[in-house]
Amino acid sequence: MENVLDHFRLDGRVAIVTGASSGLGADTALALADAGADVVLAARRADRLGDLAERIVNRGGRALAVSTDVADPDACTRASEAALEQFGRIDVLVNNAGIGTAVPASRETPAQFREVLDVNLSGAYWMTQACGMRMEHGGSVINISSVIALTTAGLPQAAYAASKAGLIGMTRDLAQQWTGRKGIRVNAIAPGFFQTEMTAQYRPGYLESISPRFLVPRTGHGYELAAAVLFLASDAGGYVTGQTLTVDGGFTTT
Template sequence: MNLFDLTGKIAVVTGASSGLGADAARAYAAQGADVALLARRKEKLDAVVKEIEATGRKALAVPCDVSKEDSVRAAVEQVLGAFGKIDILLNDAGIAQGGSVETLTEDQWDRSMDVNVKGIYLMCKYVVPGMRERKYGRIVNIASVNAILADKADALVRHVYNTSKAAVLGLTKGMAASYARDGITVNALGPGLFESEMTENTLFKHEAFMNMYNSLCPASRPGARGELNGPVLFFSSDACSYTTGQFIVVDGGFSIT
């Protein structure tokens, strides 16, 4: 039996218009799942949907701002109307706001917490009831290595990012304990530095930072596209039936202590 086979499963991916979210959506489809892709940029979602549909799987683009309850409610209703159920929820939508507690504005703080933490809460609020009813669900929350490891370079301080991603771990553990009896697993992944739309115009442009990262990382490089897909598929599949409330860091060994 292929424990990673997702045939017949319906997966929902937030932040699916680019980067790690889009990669995960493609990986789900490659394992046989039909996929609903949620993000604010509809035109980018449509491009990923076309790629997935070309493989023979069904895909649906759903505009959604995960920080707004009305938007989340409408998006989940649209997915259920199209597919009838949700088996897998990958909460990937997130932003990486720079700044310290001294320099961050209140709006920057609130926006980061709204997207990175409130967004997961809202998606789960509307997806979990159906999973509980059917006694099956796989929820995967994308946190970050920065949930447990601070950026130490002054130019790259991200206090609200650290805070929001640490909060994701607390929410993951709480939900995992509450819903295990309902056949729902809830786990989190902590990517290190990966190639993505979010990083290519920020961290990847800091030559000194990249040299430092590569010298300190045992793998001597950032993560490549697709290298998060294996852990995503593990937490999303029946291979994860007895694993819940866990956090796996995927960072090439950067966080080894």
């Protein structure tokens, strides 16, 4: 009898995770490696990538650390080429790299706005373009958006909201371009509030002030987001494309 859990395995596949140096990116990379994938770790902080690669190897996996600034299209090309050179293929891309600001619209500078879009939206596009051209066996692209693309949460985040909403639109369009023609599924995940370096920068009391909107009365655990990524990356999610999966403890329902 077929075991459904086998469809969550990624043995023989290669996954690239951007923004993998810490937080949810690191949790995701570890989960993909535990599911059998060879993992390419891409981020600007190369020293942290080395530590994560060592953790994956110590757990029996294979990993390659590649210093990558996703805002640079050439750097994205180099990361995809490094994956091919080391592992011979690319099957999964997780566009997790992102930055956030909380600047009132009346004071946000052009440079601040552009920086957020360059990393969160354009960076995801350049990485997807570089990897999509090299996914010869089909594959899965997962764009990490945010609940801030779908609702507001009391902070002035116009640039961040615009970039994450743009990811959802990009996801739908690339799915209709690539899934039927190239066998590449493209989906997005909209995480709610998790304990990360980004949330650690919130003003004191902010998370408590919005906690009444959490139907699950807590912030998320990293493994809960990583599990959603694993579903979309694997054959278990093989009939899902062009969608946005919200993982937010019910935040967007209130």
